[in-house]
Amino acid sequence: MATPKTVLITGTSSGIGLAAAVGAARAGWTVVATMRDPAKADPLMAAAGAAGVAGRVHVERLDVTDPASVEATVARVTAAHGRLDAVVNNAGAGVVGTVEVAGMAPVRETMEVNYFGVVEVTRLTMPHLRASRGRLVTVTSVGGVVGQPFNEAYCAAKFAVEGFMESLAPVAATVGVRVTVVEPGAVASEFVASQRLDIPMLVGAAGPYAPALEAYVDRTLKSFGHAQRSEEAAAPIVDVLQAAAPPFRVQTSEWAREFAAAKLADLNGAAVQAMTAQWVGAS
Structure with missing residues:
Protein backbone atom coordinates (compact mmCIF):
# COMPACT_ATOMS: atom_id res chain seq x y z
CA MET A 1 0.00 0.00 0.00
CA ALA A 2 1.55 3.32 -1.09
CA THR A 3 -0.33 5.25 1.60
CA PRO A 4 -0.75 3.17 4.76
CA LYS A 5 -4.37 2.62 5.64
CA THR A 6 -5.59 2.98 9.21
CA VAL A 7 -7.44 0.27 11.12
CA LEU A 8 -8.91 0.61 14.61
CA ILE A 9 -8.98 -2.66 16.57
CA THR A 10 -10.72 -3.04 19.94
CA GLY A 11 -9.60 -5.36 22.72
CA THR A 12 -5.91 -5.58 21.87
CA SER A 13 -4.30 -6.14 25.27
CA SER A 14 -4.16 -9.91 24.70
CA GLY A 15 -5.31 -12.84 22.62
CA ILE A 16 -6.79 -12.45 19.16
CA GLY A 17 -6.86 -8.66 19.35
CA LEU A 18 -3.16 -8.44 20.15
CA ALA A 19 -2.28 -10.88 17.37
CA ALA A 20 -4.53 -9.09 14.87
CA ALA A 21 -2.92 -5.74 15.70
CA VAL A 22 0.58 -7.10 15.11
CA GLY A 23 -0.53 -8.97 11.99
CA ALA A 24 -2.18 -5.90 10.47
CA ALA A 25 0.89 -3.79 11.21
CA ARG A 26 3.09 -6.40 9.52
CA ALA A 27 0.79 -6.19 6.49
CA GLY A 28 1.48 -2.46 6.28
CA TRP A 29 -1.49 -0.98 8.10
CA THR A 30 -1.32 1.84 10.59
CA VAL A 31 -2.93 0.22 13.62
CA VAL A 32 -4.84 2.03 16.33
CA ALA A 33 -4.84 -0.62 19.05
CA THR A 34 -7.43 0.13 21.70
CA MET A 35 -7.98 -1.28 25.17
CA ARG A 36 -9.75 -0.28 28.38
CA ASP A 37 -6.47 0.06 30.29
CA PRO A 38 -3.46 1.24 28.25
CA ALA A 39 -1.25 0.29 31.19
CA LYS A 40 -1.72 -3.29 29.92
CA ALA A 41 -0.17 -2.47 26.54
CA ASP A 42 3.30 -3.87 27.31
CA PRO A 43 2.69 -7.36 25.83
CA LEU A 44 1.30 -5.82 22.65
CA VAL A 59 -2.31 2.51 21.61
CA GLU A 60 -5.48 4.35 22.58
CA ARG A 61 -7.79 3.99 25.56
CA LEU A 62 -11.27 2.80 24.64
CA ASP A 63 -14.01 1.33 26.80
CA VAL A 64 -16.63 -0.03 24.41
CA THR A 65 -19.27 0.03 27.17
CA ASP A 66 -18.88 3.82 27.60
CA PRO A 67 -20.40 5.79 24.69
CA ALA A 68 -18.46 8.92 25.66
CA SER A 69 -15.20 6.95 25.54
CA VAL A 70 -16.05 5.57 22.09
CA GLU A 71 -16.99 8.99 20.74
CA ALA A 72 -13.85 10.65 22.11
CA THR A 73 -11.54 7.93 20.82
CA VAL A 74 -13.01 7.93 17.32
CA ALA A 75 -12.67 11.73 17.20
CA ALA A 86 -11.21 -0.37 8.70
CA VAL A 87 -12.58 -1.27 12.11
CA VAL A 88 -12.17 -4.61 13.86
CA ASN A 89 -14.67 -5.16 16.68
CA ASN A 90 -12.82 -7.65 18.85
CA ALA A 91 -13.33 -6.62 22.49
CA GLY A 92 -15.40 -9.18 24.34
CA ALA A 93 -15.96 -10.99 27.61
CA GLY A 94 -17.35 -14.37 28.55
CA VAL A 95 -19.38 -15.69 31.43
CA VAL A 96 -20.14 -19.25 32.50
CA GLY A 97 -23.37 -20.04 34.29
CA THR A 98 -27.10 -20.49 33.91
CA VAL A 99 -29.59 -17.69 34.41
CA GLU A 100 -31.69 -19.33 37.13
CA VAL A 101 -28.64 -19.47 39.40
CA ALA A 102 -26.60 -16.49 38.20
CA GLY A 103 -29.43 -13.97 37.84
CA MET A 104 -29.73 -11.10 35.40
CA ALA A 105 -26.61 -9.04 36.20
CA PRO A 106 -24.15 -11.24 34.23
CA VAL A 107 -26.55 -11.29 31.28
CA ARG A 108 -26.76 -7.49 31.15
CA GLU A 109 -23.01 -7.06 31.61
CA THR A 110 -22.22 -9.55 28.86
CA MET A 111 -24.63 -7.89 26.45
CA GLU A 112 -23.08 -4.49 27.16
CA VAL A 113 -19.57 -5.63 26.21
CA ASN A 114 -20.27 -8.12 23.44
CA TYR A 115 -23.30 -6.56 21.75
CA PHE A 116 -24.06 -2.95 22.66
CA GLY A 117 -20.34 -2.09 22.63
CA VAL A 118 -20.04 -3.48 19.09
CA VAL A 119 -23.12 -1.54 17.98
CA GLU A 120 -21.81 1.71 19.46
CA VAL A 121 -18.37 1.39 17.85
CA THR A 122 -20.04 0.53 14.56
CA ARG A 123 -22.45 3.46 14.74
CA LEU A 124 -19.75 6.03 15.39
CA THR A 125 -17.23 4.72 12.86
CA MET A 126 -19.59 4.13 9.94
CA PRO A 127 -19.39 7.74 8.63
CA HIS A 128 -15.61 7.39 8.38
CA LEU A 129 -15.83 3.95 6.78
CA ARG A 130 -18.30 5.36 4.25
CA ALA A 131 -15.81 8.07 3.39
CA SER A 132 -13.02 5.55 2.82
CA ARG A 133 -15.25 2.79 1.39
CA GLY A 134 -13.70 0.67 4.08
CA ARG A 135 -14.12 -2.58 6.00
CA LEU A 136 -16.07 -3.45 9.14
CA VAL A 137 -14.86 -6.72 10.66
CA THR A 138 -16.36 -8.21 13.81
CA VAL A 139 -14.98 -11.13 15.78
CA THR A 140 -17.94 -13.20 16.90
CA SER A 141 -17.57 -16.90 17.73
CA VAL A 142 -18.90 -20.29 16.80
CA GLY A 143 -20.91 -19.50 19.93
CA GLY A 144 -22.73 -16.97 17.75
CA VAL A 145 -23.89 -19.85 15.55
CA VAL A 146 -24.36 -22.74 17.99
CA GLY A 147 -25.88 -22.16 21.43
CA GLN A 148 -23.73 -23.86 24.05
CA PRO A 149 -24.56 -25.05 27.58
CA PHE A 150 -23.78 -22.65 30.43
CA ASN A 151 -22.94 -19.95 27.87
CA GLU A 152 -26.46 -18.53 27.62
CA ALA A 153 -25.46 -14.88 28.06
CA TYR A 154 -22.35 -15.10 25.89
CA CYS A 155 -24.05 -16.98 23.06
CA ALA A 156 -27.07 -14.68 23.20
CA ALA A 157 -24.79 -11.67 22.75
CA LYS A 158 -22.86 -13.29 19.91
CA PHE A 159 -26.09 -14.42 18.21
CA ALA A 160 -27.25 -10.81 18.46
CA VAL A 161 -24.04 -9.52 16.90
CA GLU A 162 -24.32 -12.00 14.04
CA GLY A 163 -27.91 -10.95 13.38
CA PHE A 164 -27.01 -7.27 13.56
CA MET A 165 -24.10 -7.62 11.14
CA GLU A 166 -25.97 -9.90 8.74
CA SER A 167 -28.74 -7.30 8.58
CA LEU A 168 -26.32 -4.38 8.27
CA ALA A 169 -24.12 -5.94 5.57
CA PRO A 170 -26.34 -5.32 2.51
CA VAL A 171 -27.17 -1.81 3.71
CA ALA A 172 -23.50 -0.96 4.30
CA ALA A 173 -22.60 -2.38 0.89
CA THR A 174 -24.78 0.27 -0.79
CA VAL A 175 -22.36 2.93 0.51
CA GLY A 176 -19.20 0.94 -0.22
CA VAL A 177 -18.52 -0.62 3.20
CA GLY A 185 -13.61 -21.84 17.79
CA ALA A 186 -11.57 -22.65 20.89
CA VAL A 187 -8.58 -20.32 21.14
CA ALA A 188 -5.73 -20.76 23.61
CA SER A 189 -5.58 -17.15 24.75
CA GLU A 190 -6.06 -14.89 27.74
CA PHE A 191 -9.81 -14.84 26.97
CA VAL A 192 -10.33 -18.01 28.99
CA ALA A 193 -7.95 -17.03 31.76
CA SER A 194 -9.43 -13.52 31.98
CA GLN A 195 -12.74 -14.94 33.21
CA ARG A 196 -10.92 -15.97 36.41
CA LEU A 197 -13.22 -18.93 36.80
CA ASP A 198 -13.31 -20.56 40.22
CA ILE A 199 -14.60 -23.93 39.07
CA LEU A 213 -21.80 -28.10 34.95
CA GLU A 214 -19.09 -30.56 36.02
CA ALA A 215 -19.60 -32.53 32.81
CA TYR A 216 -19.50 -29.35 30.72
CA VAL A 217 -16.32 -28.03 32.38
CA ASP A 218 -14.56 -31.38 31.92
CA ARG A 219 -15.46 -31.47 28.23
CA THR A 220 -14.50 -27.82 27.70
CA LEU A 221 -11.10 -28.05 29.37
CA LYS A 222 -10.29 -31.04 27.17
CA SER A 223 -11.36 -29.17 24.03
CA PHE A 224 -9.09 -26.23 24.85
CA GLY A 225 -6.17 -28.63 24.89
CA HIS A 226 -6.52 -28.68 21.09
CA ALA A 227 -7.28 -24.97 20.68
CA GLN A 228 -5.87 -22.67 18.02
CA ARG A 229 -3.15 -20.23 18.91
CA SER A 230 -4.21 -16.58 18.90
CA GLU A 231 -1.99 -15.91 15.88
CA GLU A 232 -3.76 -18.62 13.89
CA ALA A 233 -7.19 -17.28 14.80
CA ALA A 234 -6.14 -13.71 13.97
CA ALA A 235 -4.72 -14.50 10.52
CA PRO A 236 -8.14 -14.56 8.80
CA ILE A 237 -8.83 -11.08 10.16
CA VAL A 238 -5.78 -9.72 8.36
CA ASP A 239 -6.77 -11.67 5.24
CA VAL A 240 -10.19 -10.02 5.28
CA LEU A 241 -8.62 -6.59 5.63
CA GLN A 242 -6.50 -7.28 2.55
CA GLN A 251 -14.37 -19.36 10.30
CA THR A 252 -10.82 -19.49 11.63
CA SER A 253 -10.23 -23.25 11.42
CA GLU A 254 -11.50 -26.41 9.78
CA TRP A 255 -13.01 -27.46 13.11
CA ALA A 256 -14.92 -24.16 13.33
CA ARG A 257 -16.15 -24.59 9.73
CA GLU A 258 -17.47 -28.08 10.45
CA PHE A 259 -19.06 -26.94 13.72
CA ALA A 260 -20.84 -24.01 12.09
CA ALA A 261 -21.87 -26.11 9.11
CA ALA A 262 -23.59 -28.61 11.39
CA LYS A 263 -25.85 -25.85 12.70
CA LEU A 264 -26.54 -24.24 9.35
CA ALA A 265 -27.72 -27.60 7.96
CA ASP A 266 -29.78 -28.46 11.06
CA LEU A 267 -33.18 -27.07 10.09
CA ASN A 268 -35.18 -28.49 13.00
CA GLY A 269 -32.43 -28.17 15.64
CA ALA A 270 -32.33 -31.86 16.53
CA ALA A 271 -28.70 -32.47 15.56
CA GLN A 278 -23.78 -34.99 25.39
CA TRP A 279 -21.66 -32.15 26.78
CA VAL A 280 -23.72 -31.96 29.96
CA GLY A 281 -24.37 -35.68 30.41
CA ALA A 282 -28.03 -35.46 29.41
CA SER A 283 -29.72 -38.59 28.13
Whole structure:
Protein backbone atom coordinates (compact mmCIF):
# COMPACT_ATOMS: atom_id res chain seq x y z
CA MET A 1 0.00 0.00 0.00
CA ALA A 2 1.55 3.32 -1.09
CA THR A 3 -0.33 5.25 1.60
CA PRO A 4 -0.75 3.17 4.76
CA LYS A 5 -4.37 2.62 5.64
CA THR A 6 -5.59 2.98 9.21
CA VAL A 7 -7.44 0.27 11.12
CA LEU A 8 -8.91 0.61 14.61
CA ILE A 9 -8.98 -2.66 16.57
CA THR A 10 -10.72 -3.04 19.94
CA GLY A 11 -9.60 -5.36 22.72
CA THR A 12 -5.91 -5.58 21.87
CA SER A 13 -4.30 -6.14 25.27
CA SER A 14 -4.16 -9.91 24.70
CA GLY A 15 -5.31 -12.84 22.62
CA ILE A 16 -6.79 -12.45 19.16
CA GLY A 17 -6.86 -8.66 19.35
CA LEU A 18 -3.16 -8.44 20.15
CA ALA A 19 -2.28 -10.88 17.37
CA ALA A 20 -4.53 -9.09 14.87
CA ALA A 21 -2.92 -5.74 15.70
CA VAL A 22 0.58 -7.10 15.11
CA GLY A 23 -0.53 -8.97 11.99
CA ALA A 24 -2.18 -5.90 10.47
CA ALA A 25 0.89 -3.79 11.21
CA ARG A 26 3.09 -6.40 9.52
CA ALA A 27 0.79 -6.19 6.49
CA GLY A 28 1.48 -2.46 6.28
CA TRP A 29 -1.49 -0.98 8.10
CA THR A 30 -1.32 1.84 10.59
CA VAL A 31 -2.93 0.22 13.62
CA VAL A 32 -4.84 2.03 16.33
CA ALA A 33 -4.84 -0.62 19.05
CA THR A 34 -7.43 0.13 21.70
CA MET A 35 -7.98 -1.28 25.17
CA ARG A 36 -9.75 -0.28 28.38
CA ASP A 37 -6.47 0.06 30.29
CA PRO A 38 -3.46 1.24 28.25
CA ALA A 39 -1.25 0.29 31.19
CA LYS A 40 -1.72 -3.29 29.92
CA ALA A 41 -0.17 -2.47 26.54
CA ASP A 42 3.30 -3.87 27.31
CA PRO A 43 2.69 -7.36 25.83
CA LEU A 44 1.30 -5.82 22.65
CA MET A 45 4.17 -3.41 22.21
CA ALA A 46 6.70 -6.14 23.00
CA ALA A 47 5.15 -8.34 20.29
CA ALA A 48 5.06 -5.41 17.86
CA GLY A 49 8.68 -4.64 18.63
CA ALA A 50 9.73 -8.25 18.08
CA ALA A 51 7.95 -8.14 14.71
CA GLY A 52 9.68 -4.87 13.81
CA VAL A 53 6.41 -2.92 13.53
CA ALA A 54 6.18 -1.00 16.81
CA GLY A 55 6.19 2.28 14.89
CA ARG A 56 2.94 1.33 13.17
CA VAL A 57 1.04 0.49 16.37
CA HIS A 58 -0.59 3.32 18.32
CA VAL A 59 -2.31 2.51 21.61
CA GLU A 60 -5.48 4.35 22.58
CA ARG A 61 -7.79 3.99 25.56
CA LEU A 62 -11.27 2.80 24.64
CA ASP A 63 -14.01 1.33 26.80
CA VAL A 64 -16.63 -0.03 24.41
CA THR A 65 -19.27 0.03 27.17
CA ASP A 66 -18.88 3.82 27.60
CA PRO A 67 -20.40 5.79 24.69
CA ALA A 68 -18.46 8.92 25.66
CA SER A 69 -15.20 6.95 25.54
CA VAL A 70 -16.05 5.57 22.09
CA GLU A 71 -16.99 8.99 20.74
CA ALA A 72 -13.85 10.65 22.11
CA THR A 73 -11.54 7.93 20.82
CA VAL A 74 -13.01 7.93 17.32
CA ALA A 75 -12.67 11.73 17.20
CA ARG A 76 -9.02 11.56 18.34
CA VAL A 77 -8.13 8.81 15.89
CA THR A 78 -9.68 10.45 12.85
CA ALA A 79 -8.15 13.82 13.75
CA ALA A 80 -4.69 12.30 14.25
CA HIS A 81 -4.66 10.02 11.20
CA GLY A 82 -7.00 11.85 8.85
CA ARG A 83 -8.79 8.67 7.85
CA LEU A 84 -10.25 5.39 9.05
CA ASP A 85 -10.18 2.56 6.55
CA ALA A 86 -11.21 -0.37 8.70
CA VAL A 87 -12.58 -1.27 12.11
CA VAL A 88 -12.17 -4.61 13.86
CA ASN A 89 -14.67 -5.16 16.68
CA ASN A 90 -12.82 -7.65 18.85
CA ALA A 91 -13.33 -6.62 22.49
CA GLY A 92 -15.40 -9.18 24.34
CA ALA A 93 -15.96 -10.99 27.61
CA GLY A 94 -17.35 -14.37 28.55
CA VAL A 95 -19.38 -15.69 31.43
CA VAL A 96 -20.14 -19.25 32.50
CA GLY A 97 -23.37 -20.04 34.29
CA THR A 98 -27.10 -20.49 33.91
CA VAL A 99 -29.59 -17.69 34.41
CA GLU A 100 -31.69 -19.33 37.13
CA VAL A 101 -28.64 -19.47 39.40
CA ALA A 102 -26.60 -16.49 38.20
CA GLY A 103 -29.43 -13.97 37.84
CA MET A 104 -29.73 -11.10 35.40
CA ALA A 105 -26.61 -9.04 36.20
CA PRO A 106 -24.15 -11.24 34.23
CA VAL A 107 -26.55 -11.29 31.28
CA ARG A 108 -26.76 -7.49 31.15
CA GLU A 109 -23.01 -7.06 31.61
CA THR A 110 -22.22 -9.55 28.86
CA MET A 111 -24.63 -7.89 26.45
CA GLU A 112 -23.08 -4.49 27.16
CA VAL A 113 -19.57 -5.63 26.21
CA ASN A 114 -20.27 -8.12 23.44
CA TYR A 115 -23.30 -6.56 21.75
CA PHE A 116 -24.06 -2.95 22.66
CA GLY A 117 -20.34 -2.09 22.63
CA VAL A 118 -20.04 -3.48 19.09
CA VAL A 119 -23.12 -1.54 17.98
CA GLU A 120 -21.81 1.71 19.46
CA VAL A 121 -18.37 1.39 17.85
CA THR A 122 -20.04 0.53 14.56
CA ARG A 123 -22.45 3.46 14.74
CA LEU A 124 -19.75 6.03 15.39
CA THR A 125 -17.23 4.72 12.86
CA MET A 126 -19.59 4.13 9.94
CA PRO A 127 -19.39 7.74 8.63
CA HIS A 128 -15.61 7.39 8.38
CA LEU A 129 -15.83 3.95 6.78
CA ARG A 130 -18.30 5.36 4.25
CA ALA A 131 -15.81 8.07 3.39
CA SER A 132 -13.02 5.55 2.82
CA ARG A 133 -15.25 2.79 1.39
CA GLY A 134 -13.70 0.67 4.08
CA ARG A 135 -14.12 -2.58 6.00
CA LEU A 136 -16.07 -3.45 9.14
CA VAL A 137 -14.86 -6.72 10.66
CA THR A 138 -16.36 -8.21 13.81
CA VAL A 139 -14.98 -11.13 15.78
CA THR A 140 -17.94 -13.20 16.90
CA SER A 141 -17.57 -16.90 17.73
CA VAL A 142 -18.90 -20.29 16.80
CA GLY A 143 -20.91 -19.50 19.93
CA GLY A 144 -22.73 -16.97 17.75
CA VAL A 145 -23.89 -19.85 15.55
CA VAL A 146 -24.36 -22.74 17.99
CA GLY A 147 -25.88 -22.16 21.43
CA GLN A 148 -23.73 -23.86 24.05
CA PRO A 149 -24.56 -25.05 27.58
CA PHE A 150 -23.78 -22.65 30.43
CA ASN A 151 -22.94 -19.95 27.87
CA GLU A 152 -26.46 -18.53 27.62
CA ALA A 153 -25.46 -14.88 28.06
CA TYR A 154 -22.35 -15.10 25.89
CA CYS A 155 -24.05 -16.98 23.06
CA ALA A 156 -27.07 -14.68 23.20
CA ALA A 157 -24.79 -11.67 22.75
CA LYS A 158 -22.86 -13.29 19.91
CA PHE A 159 -26.09 -14.42 18.21
CA ALA A 160 -27.25 -10.81 18.46
CA VAL A 161 -24.04 -9.52 16.90
CA GLU A 162 -24.32 -12.00 14.04
CA GLY A 163 -27.91 -10.95 13.38
CA PHE A 164 -27.01 -7.27 13.56
CA MET A 165 -24.10 -7.62 11.14
CA GLU A 166 -25.97 -9.90 8.74
CA SER A 167 -28.74 -7.30 8.58
CA LEU A 168 -26.32 -4.38 8.27
CA ALA A 169 -24.12 -5.94 5.57
CA PRO A 170 -26.34 -5.32 2.51
CA VAL A 171 -27.17 -1.81 3.71
CA ALA A 172 -23.50 -0.96 4.30
CA ALA A 173 -22.60 -2.38 0.89
CA THR A 174 -24.78 0.27 -0.79
CA VAL A 175 -22.36 2.93 0.51
CA GLY A 176 -19.20 0.94 -0.22
CA VAL A 177 -18.52 -0.62 3.20
CA ARG A 178 -17.85 -4.37 3.30
CA VAL A 179 -18.98 -6.20 6.47
CA THR A 180 -17.50 -9.50 7.68
CA VAL A 181 -17.91 -11.62 10.79
CA VAL A 182 -15.03 -13.86 11.87
CA GLU A 183 -15.95 -16.94 13.89
CA PRO A 184 -13.19 -18.56 15.98
CA GLY A 185 -13.61 -21.84 17.79
CA ALA A 186 -11.57 -22.65 20.89
CA VAL A 187 -8.58 -20.32 21.14
CA ALA A 188 -5.73 -20.76 23.61
CA SER A 189 -5.58 -17.15 24.75
CA GLU A 190 -6.06 -14.89 27.74
CA PHE A 191 -9.81 -14.84 26.97
CA VAL A 192 -10.33 -18.01 28.99
CA ALA A 193 -7.95 -17.03 31.76
CA SER A 194 -9.43 -13.52 31.98
CA GLN A 195 -12.74 -14.94 33.21
CA ARG A 196 -10.92 -15.97 36.41
CA LEU A 197 -13.22 -18.93 36.80
CA ASP A 198 -13.31 -20.56 40.22
CA ILE A 199 -14.60 -23.93 39.07
CA PRO A 200 -15.18 -25.46 42.53
CA MET A 201 -17.10 -22.32 43.55
CA LEU A 202 -19.19 -22.37 40.38
CA VAL A 203 -20.02 -26.05 40.80
CA GLY A 204 -20.78 -25.58 44.48
CA ALA A 205 -23.20 -22.76 43.68
CA ALA A 206 -24.86 -24.52 40.75
CA GLY A 207 -27.44 -26.35 42.86
CA PRO A 208 -29.40 -28.85 40.75
CA TYR A 209 -27.22 -28.02 37.74
CA ALA A 210 -23.94 -29.08 39.41
CA PRO A 211 -23.60 -32.48 37.67
CA ALA A 212 -24.28 -30.91 34.27
CA LEU A 213 -21.80 -28.10 34.95
CA GLU A 214 -19.09 -30.56 36.02
CA ALA A 215 -19.60 -32.53 32.81
CA TYR A 216 -19.50 -29.35 30.72
CA VAL A 217 -16.32 -28.03 32.38
CA ASP A 218 -14.56 -31.38 31.92
CA ARG A 219 -15.46 -31.47 28.23
CA THR A 220 -14.50 -27.82 27.70
CA LEU A 221 -11.10 -28.05 29.37
CA LYS A 222 -10.29 -31.04 27.17
CA SER A 223 -11.36 -29.17 24.03
CA PHE A 224 -9.09 -26.23 24.85
CA GLY A 225 -6.17 -28.63 24.89
CA HIS A 226 -6.52 -28.68 21.09
CA ALA A 227 -7.28 -24.97 20.68
CA GLN A 228 -5.87 -22.67 18.02
CA ARG A 229 -3.15 -20.23 18.91
CA SER A 230 -4.21 -16.58 18.90
CA GLU A 231 -1.99 -15.91 15.88
CA GLU A 232 -3.76 -18.62 13.89
CA ALA A 233 -7.19 -17.28 14.80
CA ALA A 234 -6.14 -13.71 13.97
CA ALA A 235 -4.72 -14.50 10.52
CA PRO A 236 -8.14 -14.56 8.80
CA ILE A 237 -8.83 -11.08 10.16
CA VAL A 238 -5.78 -9.72 8.36
CA ASP A 239 -6.77 -11.67 5.24
CA VAL A 240 -10.19 -10.02 5.28
CA LEU A 241 -8.62 -6.59 5.63
CA GLN A 242 -6.50 -7.28 2.55
CA ALA A 243 -9.04 -9.11 0.38
CA ALA A 244 -10.52 -7.39 -2.67
CA ALA A 245 -13.91 -9.02 -2.05
CA PRO A 246 -14.09 -10.41 1.48
CA PRO A 247 -16.88 -12.87 2.33
CA PHE A 248 -19.50 -12.06 4.93
CA ARG A 249 -18.71 -15.04 7.18
CA VAL A 250 -15.29 -16.57 7.88
CA GLN A 251 -14.37 -19.36 10.30
CA THR A 252 -10.82 -19.49 11.63
CA SER A 253 -10.23 -23.25 11.42
CA GLU A 254 -11.50 -26.41 9.78
CA TRP A 255 -13.01 -27.46 13.11
CA ALA A 256 -14.92 -24.16 13.33
CA ARG A 257 -16.15 -24.59 9.73
CA GLU A 258 -17.47 -28.08 10.45
CA PHE A 259 -19.06 -26.94 13.72
CA ALA A 260 -20.84 -24.01 12.09
CA ALA A 261 -21.87 -26.11 9.11
CA ALA A 262 -23.59 -28.61 11.39
CA LYS A 263 -25.85 -25.85 12.70
CA LEU A 264 -26.54 -24.24 9.35
CA ALA A 265 -27.72 -27.60 7.96
CA ASP A 266 -29.78 -28.46 11.06
CA LEU A 267 -33.18 -27.07 10.09
CA ASN A 268 -35.18 -28.49 13.00
CA GLY A 269 -32.43 -28.17 15.64
CA ALA A 270 -32.33 -31.86 16.53
CA ALA A 271 -28.70 -32.47 15.56
CA VAL A 272 -27.32 -29.56 17.60
CA GLN A 273 -29.47 -30.44 20.62
CA ALA A 274 -28.26 -34.04 20.49
CA MET A 275 -24.64 -32.87 20.29
CA THR A 276 -24.75 -30.35 23.13
CA ALA A 277 -26.80 -32.68 25.35
CA GLN A 278 -23.78 -34.99 25.39
CA TRP A 279 -21.66 -32.15 26.78
CA VAL A 280 -23.72 -31.96 29.96
CA GLY A 281 -24.37 -35.68 30.41
CA ALA A 282 -28.03 -35.46 29.41
CA SER A 283 -29.72 -38.59 28.13
